[in-house]
Structures are given as structure tokens and as C-alpha cells.
Amino acid sequence: MNRGHHGAPVRASGHLWHQLFAAGCRWRIASLDPTRVVRVTFSSFQTECGYDFVTAYDVSAGSGSVSSTPIARLCGNRTAHLAYDVIVSSGPALVVEFASDVDVQSAGFTAAYQLVSPCAPVGPNGDVCSGRGTCVSVSGGGLRCQCNPTASGTMCERETAGFAAFVPRANLAAAYLADADAMVLAGGQRDNQVLPFDTLQYNFGSWSTVPVTLPGPSDRYSHGMVAINSTVYLYGGIGNQGATTDLWQLTPGSASPQWSRITPRPGPPGSVAVTPPPLYWPTVVAAEDLGKVFVIGGLTLQSGYYSYSRLLFEFDTRTLVWSQRNSSSHPIISTSAAVAASAIYRSASRFIHVFTEYAVQSYHVPTDTWFFDPIDSLTSPTDPATAIDPRLYRSATLFGDNYAVLFGGQIKPVTPASTARACYTDALHIVDLDCWSVVNATSLPGRHRMGHAAVRRGDDELVIAGGFNGVSQSDVVRERIALPPANATARAACRARTWCARSNDCADCVAKPGCGWCGDACVYGCSAVTSASSCPARVPLALGVAKTGRIAGLATVEFGAFINAPDNDLFIRFDSDDVGSGDPPFTVSVRNLPLNATFSTQSTATVFPSTDARRFGGTAGPYPSRLAANRMHRV
Numbered sequence: 001m002n003r004g005h006h007g008a009p010v011r012a013s014g015h016l017w018h019q020l021f022a023a024g025c026r027w028r029i030a031s032l033d034p035t036r037v038v039r040v041t042f043s044s045f046q047t048e049c050g051y052d053f054v055t056a057y058d059v060s061a062g063s064g065s066v067s068s069t070p071i072a073r074l075c076g077n078r079t080a081h082l083a084y085d086v087i088v089s090s091g092p093a094l095v096v097e098f099a100s101d102v103d104v105q106s107a108g109f110t111a112a113y114q115l116v117s118p119c120a121p122v123g124p125n126g127d128v129c130s131g132r133g134t135c136v137s138v139s140g141g142g143l144r145c146q147c148n149p150t151a152s153g154t155m156c157e158r159e160t161a162g163f164a165a166f167v168p169r170a171n172l173a174a175a176y177l178a179d180a181d182a183m184v185l186a187g188g189q190r191d192n193q194v195l196p197f198d199t200l201q202y203n204f205g206s207w208s209t210v211p212v213t214l215p216g217p218s219d220r221y222s223h224g225m226v227a228i229n230s231t232v233y234l235y236g237g238i239g240n241q242g243a244t245t246d247l248w249q250l251t252p253g254s255a256s257p258q259w260s261r262i263t264p265r266p267g268p269p270g271s272v273a274v275t276p277p278p279l280y281w282p283t284v285v286a287a288e289d290l291g292k293v294f295v296i297g298g299l300t301l302q303s304g305y306y307s308y309s310r311l312l313f314e315f316d317t318r319t320l321v322w323s324q325r326n327s328s329s330h331p332i333i334s335t336s337a338a339v340a341a342s343a344i345y346r347s348a349s350r351f352i353h354v355f356t357e358y359a360v361q362s363y364h365v366p367t368d369t370w371f372f373d374p375i376d377s378l379t380s381p382t383d384p385a386t387a388i389d390p391r392l393y394r395s396a397t398l399f400g401d402n403y404a405v406l407f408g409g410q411i412k413p414v415t416p417a418s419t420a421r422a423c424y425t426d427a428l429h430i431v432d433l434d435c436w437s438v439v440n441a442t443s444l445p446g447r448h449r450m451g452h453a454a455v456r457r458g459d460d461e462l463v464i465a466g467g468f469n470g471v472s473q474s475d476v477v478r479e480r481i482a483l484p485p486a487n488a489t490a491r492a493a494c495r496a497r498t499w500c501a502r503s504n505d506c507a508d509c510v511a512k513p514g515c516g517w518c519g520d521a522c523v524y525g526c527s528a529v530t531s532a533s534s535c536p537a538r539v540p541l542a543l544g545v546a547k548t549g550r551i552a553g554l555a556t557v558e559f560g561a562f563i564n565a566p567d568n569d570l571f572i573r574f575d576s577d578d579v580g581s582g583d584p585p586f587t588v589s590v591r592n593l594p595l596n597a598t599f600s601t602q603s604t605a606t607v608f609p610s611t612d613a614r615r616f617g618g619t620a621g622p623y624p625s626r627l628a629a630n631r632m633h634r635v
Helices: 081-084 414-421 489-501 506-510
Strands: 010-012 024-030 037-045 052-059 066-074 091-100 108-116 133-137 142-149 174-175 182-184 197-201 206-211 224-228 231-235 248-251 283-287 291-296 299-302 305-310 313-315 321-326 341-345 353-354 359-364 369-374 395-399 403-407 427-432 437-443 454-458 461-465 476-480 515-518 521-524 538-540 555-560 572-576 586-590 597-601 603-608 628-631
Touching: 010 403, 037 081, 037 091, 037 597, 081 437, 091 108, 133 586, 174 231, 174 454, 182 224, 182 454, 224 283, 224 291, 231 291, 283 341, 283 353, 291 341, 291 353, 353 403, 369 414, 395 461, 403 454, 489 521, 506 515, 506 521
Parallel strands: 174 224, 538 555
Antiparallel strands: 010 108, 024 091, 037 108, 052 066, 052 091, 133 142, 174 182, 182 197, 197 206, 224 231, 231 248, 283 291, 291 313, 299 305, 313 321, 341 353, 353 359, 359 369, 395 403, 403 427, 427 437, 454 461, 461 476, 515 521, 555 628, 572 603, 586 597, 586 628
């Protein structure tokens, strides 16, 4: 690895097998002319995402000390983003470091530097001040760029939102207030440093700072924030003192807006008080029509280490009571069950769809039931290339009542094959949640990032703020989203498949809008049975507790078993006490499973291992929770 001469490349190997394992290199680039700055560009860049970094630091023109805050910290396959990876020092010197670990080897990078005037024409068009400012003289000699309000950097190389208080940040939170047509943003981190907690309001033409009256929320990032009517709710996150479990509310439109901490109330008499543990990177989503906030997963401290949570909590903003809901999740990918995930709630179906790294885990609120689908099952029926690849830190935003817009994210580097993928993506997918397919796959060039905030404004505008792509961002991106024209016939067919067919029993079926129980099946548009009171009786089952009873001839009893132990094998046994009576054996069946478990005997048992496909359903059925026993003759 050579420093090179003025304008020559700084190389970190041009071949896969030449990049050093556990390498540590440092270059100090300086100009003898104090009016010059250092400008670094890349012609190739491919390192292990999240582990092998090229980091650039400013150097003080006066003392010569190196800044502790990096200008940029780049990693991954950045081939598609080389035009945007421009590093410029603020003075005549720059330090560049490269560090790699011993695990995954990549092609490395090739960089070139120039010692130029801040007003030098650069780029393919020879723009002065990157086309975002004007060149002015500096007293004492030299030139500098005076950037437009929406640009920053020595050569105006970075876009900004044009509001000084909105400093570059990632892992922030945001919520949209429809009645005020405003986006509220709060907290975040910059280059691994926790920012002082602040609250900003963007009115799509003007900015303001919402005063934070102490005591207010502590400094934090990786928290969640949602809006219900005109009130903003903030939960969790992590700061210098560790993860938090506090819940706050803010009404920005009030005469004296301020954050107030919510003190939860106890539940009904005899109930056990529930409070979520301290969490950061939880998935927080609001069901505005229900007045509820849901907190899913996240990282929590256990035995001195942060570990993954599978828990689901519900906060009722009307009663101020926390409760814990069914917290089952798929065991094989439980480490990404709901960490750095995003979610949307659909009032049309009352489903919460959680977009995790490898899966979409859908929770039906009325029936307290989870469903599971691999993330790469979301493809266009006519173009498999639209498949969504695994990502963390992406955003999901609901458009209309049945489309999710997914944007950005970061890959999780686990194999050498992942080095060929972009570390931070600019991909945008529009997902039809009824038909479970991608209807549009595009990108926002130059907007690649993770850890950003995103909201929907009006019917067709996606608003993205902040994030990180090797450099912390302080811009706001506004993108129009075009949805396909409505097709009622196709929509009904899709809902029959994704809403109704994925039902465990009659009561589960009729809780889904538009579904009814007909001919021992859940059918969209069926009106035979649409009320749970007309469904077969449900009998709850508990682990290790025997249930006894009698079934009349030709009758059916639904046994409901919510097993919150997805890593454990499940053993089910049914016995009949009429051995020798001459009656035919009874039948036990497990509904809606790809490998239909049906067996007939007077004494029968079956084991569902923790990895058995019948326990998780995949794309063909739901997370298992119902058993049905049918007896053809009187017991």
C-alpha cells in the first residue's frame, strides 16, 4: 500500500487475494500551501460491510491535531456510489486510515487525492463549489465556497436540509402529524456519538425547534416514535447511560408544547402489572384507530450483555395500561426477529407487518396470532429480479391501505458472498400487501443510507430524513410514490388468499374483515358465519395440563394452544376412554399446515420438533396455534 505522489492513487490492492488480513494503514496527506485543501475520490471500493473501514479525519490547520470526529467512515461495495464518495478536508491536511479484520477478504479500494483550491472546478461538469454555492475571497488571501442554504462542506459537496439545528445524524426517530402537516424529528447519533436530545419540526417550507423543558427525554438514539391523532409518543432507545424503558408524549400544536413522561396505570384488578424491559432498536408502531402503541422486539440487557427480545407489548393510550401480547416468533431467525426492523399497521386488516432482515412477521391484532413469510418471497410474479434482499435498518411506510414502501437499509455481513452487495442501498420497493408481491422496484440514486427516518405525507409523498451511508446525513429527501390503479376483482382474490385462507379456525377467520366461515373453510365474501358467537367452541390448552371432556356425535371442538416456546419441541397427545366400545376412532387434525397432520386412533400422539415446517407455516399457512378434534360417533 503506497501513499503515492501528488495526484497519484492511494491503493489498498486491486485483487481479491491481495487485500491484507488484519491490516492497519495510515496516510497523512498535507499541502505546503495553506490555501489548498485535500480532495479524495475513489475509482473502486469493495471492503467487508460493517467491519473493514476507510476512515478520514480532518487535521487542525493551527495545532496539527487530528479531529476525533471522522469526516467519513466508508465500507462495503460502493461501486454504484463512487460518484458520491467525495472526501474534502477543511484545511490543508487530511488523515486517511484503513483497518480490516481477519474474517472476510474483499477486493479493497483505489483512491486518488488532489491538493486543490476550495473553489477549484471539479466533477464531470467542472462545477465550482459543486454547483451548490459561490466562490468568495477570504481576508488575508485565499478563496472559500459560500454554500447555498441546502449544502455544506468545504466545497459544498454535501446536501443538507437547510436548517442548522438539524445536524447530521442517524438512528433518529420521526412522526408525521396530519392535522398540522408537519414532520417531528427527535434524537439520534452522529459518528457513534450520542447527540444531545432535541426535537425539531419540519413544516415543508420552514423549520422550528420544539423547546425541551427539563426534565425531558434523555439523550438517545435507536428509539421509536409514532403519532396518534395530534400526540407524539416516544419509547425506548439507548444513550450514554444504557437502554431505556421510558414512554413520553408530546403535543406539538399546543400553546406550550413540552415532553411529559407517562406514568402507566395498573391493569384490571387481579391482573399482573406489565412493563417492557429497557430496549433499544425496538420496533414501535401505532394503531391509530385503536389508540394503541405496539413495541416489538429490540435489544435488552440480560446477564450483563445485550440480547435479542422476542416480546410484544401493547400500550393503550386511553387507559395508560401496558399489556403483553402473544410473543412467539420464528426460531430459526430469532436473532433478527425484530431488531433494527420496521413495521406498518393496516387498519383495513388490523395486521401489523414487521419487516425484519430475513422475514416478514405479520401479527393479527384481534386474534393475537403471528404469521411468517420469508422476505425473498416478496417478488413480482412477472419479474423475479424484484426480490427484496435481506436488510437491516430499512424503513417501511404505509401508502393507501394496502401498500408498503420499503427504502434503504444495510446488509448484515456474514459470508464472503455478501461483499459483492452494496453495504448501504438506495433501493425502493413498493409491496402490495394484499397480493403479497412487489409492484415496483426502483432506486433513488445517491440516496443510499440506513438508520434514517421516513414518513408518508398526504397520499403520495415519501419523506426521508437523515441516516448514514458512511457519512452522517442532514438532508431531507422528498419522493413522489405512484401506486398502481385499483382493481377490485384482483384485490378480492388476493385478500381471499392472504387474509382468509391463512386462518386457523372459524373464530380466527371471522375476525378478519371480509372473511366468513363456509363449508369448514374460511372464504372471502362468505356470509354464512361471520360472528365468533356462531363458531364452534374453543377450548384453551396449556403446556403440561391435561384437558378432559366429551364430544357429541358429528361435533367439532377447537383446541387453541398458543405455545410461546418456539425453540422447544412440541408434543401433543389425544386419548379416548371408549376403547372396545366398537365406535370408530376419532380424528385429530392440525389445520392450515403445509404438511397436514391428520391421524385417526383411539390413543395417538405426535411430536412437532422446533424446526418442523408445520409449526411455522412459511408462505402456505400461519404460525400454528389451533388444533381441531372431530368425533364421528358419540363418546
